[in-house]
Amino acid sequence: MLKTRIIPCLDVIKNKVVKGVNFKNIRVMGNAVEMAKYYSLSGADELCMLDINASYQNRKTFIKTVESIAKVINIPLTVGGGVSDLSDITDLLNAGADKVSINSAAVRNPKLIRQASLRHGSQCIVVAIDGKRHKDKMKVVIKGGREITKNELIAWAKKVQSLGAGEILMTSMDTDGVQNGFDSNMLKKVTSNVSIPVIASGGVGSLEHFYLGHLTKSTGLLAASVFHSRKYKIKTVKKYLSSKGVPVRL
Amino acid sequence: MKKKVIGLIDGQSGNIGSINKAIKDIIKGRPYQLKIIKSHFNYKSFDKIILPGQGAYATLMSNLKKLKIIQPLKKYLENNSSYLGICVGMQILSDWGYEEKTTRGLGIISGDIKKFINKKLIIPHMGWNTVNLKKDDTIIANSFDKKDFYFVHSYIFQNIKKSDVLAFTLYGQKFPSIVKKGNIYGVQFHPEKSHKHGLNLIKNYILKS
Numbered sequence: 001m002l003k004t005r006i007i008p009c010l011d012v013i014k015n016k017v018v019k020g021v022n023f024k025n026i027r028v029m030g031n032a033v034e035m036a037k038y039y040s041l042s043g044a045d046e047l048c049m050l051d052i053n054a055s056y057q058n059r060k061t062f063i064k065t066v067e068s069i070a071k072v073i074n075i076p077l078t079v080g081g082g083v084s085d086l087s088d089i090t091d092l093l094n095a096g097a098d099k100v101s102i103n104s105a106a107v108r109n110p111k112l113i114r115q116a117s118l119r120h121g122s123q124c125i126v127v128a129i130d131g132k133r134h135k136d137k138m139k140v141v142i143k144g145g146r147e148i149t150k151n152e153l154i155a156w157a158k159k160v161q162s163l164g165a166g167e168i169l170m171t172s173m174d175t176d177g178v179q180n181g182f183d184s185n186m187l188k189k190v191t192s193n194v195s196i197p198v199i200a201s202g203g204v205g206s207l208e209h210f211y212l213g214h215l216t217k218s219t220g221l222l223a224a225s226v227f228h229s230r231k232y233k234i235k236t237v238k239k240y241l242s243s244k245g246v247p248v249r250l
Numbered sequence: 251m252k253k254k255v256i257g258l259i260d261g262q263s264g265n266i267g268s269i270n271k272a273i274k275d276i277i278k279g280r281p282y283q284l285k286i287i288k289s290h291f292n293y294k295s296f297d298k299i300i301l302p303g304q305g306a307y308a309t310l311m312s313n314l315k316k317l318k319i320i321q322p323l324k325k326y327l328e329n330n331s332s333y334l335g336i337c338v339g340m341q342i343l344s345d346w347g348y349e350e351k352t353t354r355g356l357g358i359i360s361g362d363i364k365k366f367i368n369k370k371l372i373i374p375h376m377g378w379n380t381v382n383l384k385k386d387d388t389i390i391a392n393s394f395d396k397k398d399f400y401f402v403h404s405y406i407f408q409n410i411k412k413s414d415v416l417a418f419t420l421y422g423q424k425f426p427s428i429v430k431k432g433n434i435y436g437v438q439f440h441p442e443k444s445h446k447h448g449l450n451l452i453k454n455y456i457l458k459s
Contacts, residue, residue, distance in 0.1 A: 002421055003378040003398060040445070045378055045400075070267060076400060076443050096267050098443065121264065121305030123374055123402045166374055166402075197376045219377060249378040249398045 003249045004241065005045035005220040006210075006234055007199060008227045010035060012081075013053045014061040015068075019228065029228045033068045039227070040073035043234040045249055047077050048169070048199075048222060050101070054082020063095050070096020080128055080169075089116050093124065101126040101169055104142040107149055107156075110163055117164030126199075127165040129157060131186050132173040138186060145173035153186070154193050161194045168194065169222070171201040179205025179225065187216035207232065207240045214246050251281050254297040256456065259287045259323070262313045263338060264304030269442040269452070273300070276453050290318040293326035298456065302442065303338030307347030307363055307405065310338045311355065320356070327358045330432040334455050337403060340429060340436025349405050359431050361410035368422035374404045375421045381428065381439070383417045390435060390454040391416055391428055397447045399427070399439035406438070433459065 010017045010032055017029040029035070036047055049069065051062045059082065066079055079092045080101025089100045100120075106113050106127050117125045131153045132141045138153035157168060170190050172183030182200045191198045199220035200213045206226075213221045226232050238248040256273060260266050266286075273284050287299070301323075303310045314320045327333060327343075335343055344355045347363040355363070366373060383395040394417075406425035417428035419438070429436040435455065441448035 001380065002375065005377050071271060074268065074272070074443060074445050074449060076402075076440075093265055096265065098265070098268075121309075122404075123304060123376070124264070167376065195371075195373055197372050197374070219372060 001247045002219065003045065003247045004214050005199075006043075006237055006248065007046045007048050007220050007222045008039045008044050008234070009201070009222050009224045010047070010049040011052045011224065012049050012062060012065060013051075014058050015065040017228065018052065019225065032065050033072060035228070036069040037072045039234065040075050043238060043249070044075060046075055046220065047073060048101070049077070049079050051079075051081030063091060066092060066095040066097060078126055078169075080126070085112065086115055086119065089120065089125075093120060097124075099124045099126050099167070101128045103128040103130065106160065107140060107142055107151065110159065113160055113163035113165055117166065122164045122166035125165055126167045126169050127160040128169040128171065129153070129160070129190075130171050130173050131183075131190075138189065141173055154189055157190050157194050161196050165196060167197045167199065169199045169201055170218070172203065175203030176201070178203055181205065181209040182213040182216065182218075182221075184212055184216050187213070187218055191217040207237060210237050210241055211244050211246065214241065253281045253283045255295060256282055256284050257287045257291065257296040257299040258284060259299060259301040259314075259319060259339075261301060261303055261310050261317070261319070261339070263310040264302065266302055269300065269302045269336070272442050272449055272452050273456065276449075276456050280457070282456065287319065288317060291322050293322040293329070293331070296326065296331070298332045298334070298459070299323070299326060300334045300336070300455075301339035302336040302440075303342070304402075305338060307338055307341055307349045307355070308351050308353040310342055311347070311353050314342075324356055327356060327434060330434065332433045332459050333435065334452075335434075335436040336442070337438060337440060340438055341405065341407065343429070343434065343436050344407060344410075347405070358434060359410065359414050359429055359436070361414075362408050363405045364408045365405055366422055366425075371422045374402055376402045378444075379419050379421060379427075379439075381417045381419055385416055387416055387430065389459045390451055393454075394447055394451060399437075399441065399444040399448060401427075401439045403438060435459075
């Protein structure tokens with residue numbers, strides 16, 4: 001039976017894992033390579049890392065960090081943040097990423113999804129979608145939720161699938177960072193409208209939230225703070241899910 | 251003592267970085283050497299060949315053709331020499347692939363590569379799933395019965411002879427997750443991404459087979 005994946009997410013600047021709400025009060029949580037190694041050893045099913053400040057200068061260090069991480073883990077690695085064209089995707093795959101996540105570049109230029117999946121295969125192209133409710137509709141947002149696009153969420157999710165995305169990383173900006181749980185309603189809408197895997201992201205604060213995330217039919221559950229703060233170990237989450245009858249890799 | 255030569259084929263189908271590193275770690279301090287195969291090669295000068303692959307069947311076959319690897323690889327396999335195909339590197343052992351377009355495979359293990367039948371499944375089959383051994387295999391597989399490995403694929407080996415299936419996995423249906431014919435192995439999952447069990451499988455293949 002296919003297991004539900006538990007995926008720690010590292011928000012990275014250069015080589016440091018950071019935490020900050022909307023780029024304010026950024027706190028360093030640790031060294032990215034050390035943390036990646038720790039999660040790989042302690043039972044993470046995959047690892048996600050995002051360059052949250054992809055400026056030209058920071059980028060070189062970030063790519064080196066991807067290379068170092070790829071060398072010390074042997075679970076799949078998804079890398080995103082600041083991916084704007086095909087050459088960025090190639091650079092990250094060459095650095096050792098297994099999957100590359102595209103977000104606003106896909107919104108600006110949806111053809112990029114098709115080009116990337118034709119060149120590298122759908123299995124390594126993840127489209128990250130940030131969703132937010134706006135005037136009773138679910139919309140796609142970019143720039144950390146500050147810019148609402150014209151795309152309706154469900155139509156966009158279907159479109160990225162048809163363009164060749166292998167997976168959707170779905171973050172609700174309505175629940176992200178608040179630790180009140182995943183956006184079950186938004187996630188269910190997405191999972192029931194696409195047939196590719198969906199990773200739930202945004203809002204985990206308790207063990208039960210992971211279980212509720214599983215109930216949305218998301219096959220991957222992503223979390224950051226609860227792991228970085230050592231509130232939960234990955235094993236703790238998996239044992240809990242297993243006790244609720246959710247298939248996990250123990 | 252003569253070193254055994256392991257060939258790692260770079261079919262330009264996904265990243266060979268992790269498998270390359272895994273092999274290097276395993277053979278460190280042991281009588282093996284690793285050579286990357288990127289073009290025509292002398293099939294008699296390799297003791298083992300590993301071919302990892304991601305992406306489409308047709309793409310890998312056409313890459314191998316362009317690189318002039320098909321002919322020596324076929325000879326190598328027809329000789330029943332030791333081989334480990336990973337994911338698409340396993341799939342191309344079949345007669346035909348039906349991903350994107352119909353493509354002739356290497357024809358070493360009879361069968362076809364077709365999409366999962368169940369329309370309700372989430373595709374690709376992505377994540378950790380259990381390998382169920384059907385037969386004894388003291389070389390690579392015995393210690394991995396009921397263990398989880400990392401899969402990512404939409405196509406599976408079908409119309410395969412039962413005798414060529416070493417292990418199966420369940421995802422909407424049973425499908426072969428390890429195939430074996432003589433000294434030729436194929437795994438549908440990615441051992442190089444499957445943490446310790448994956449690394450041990452590669453280790454077994456290199457050191458025991």
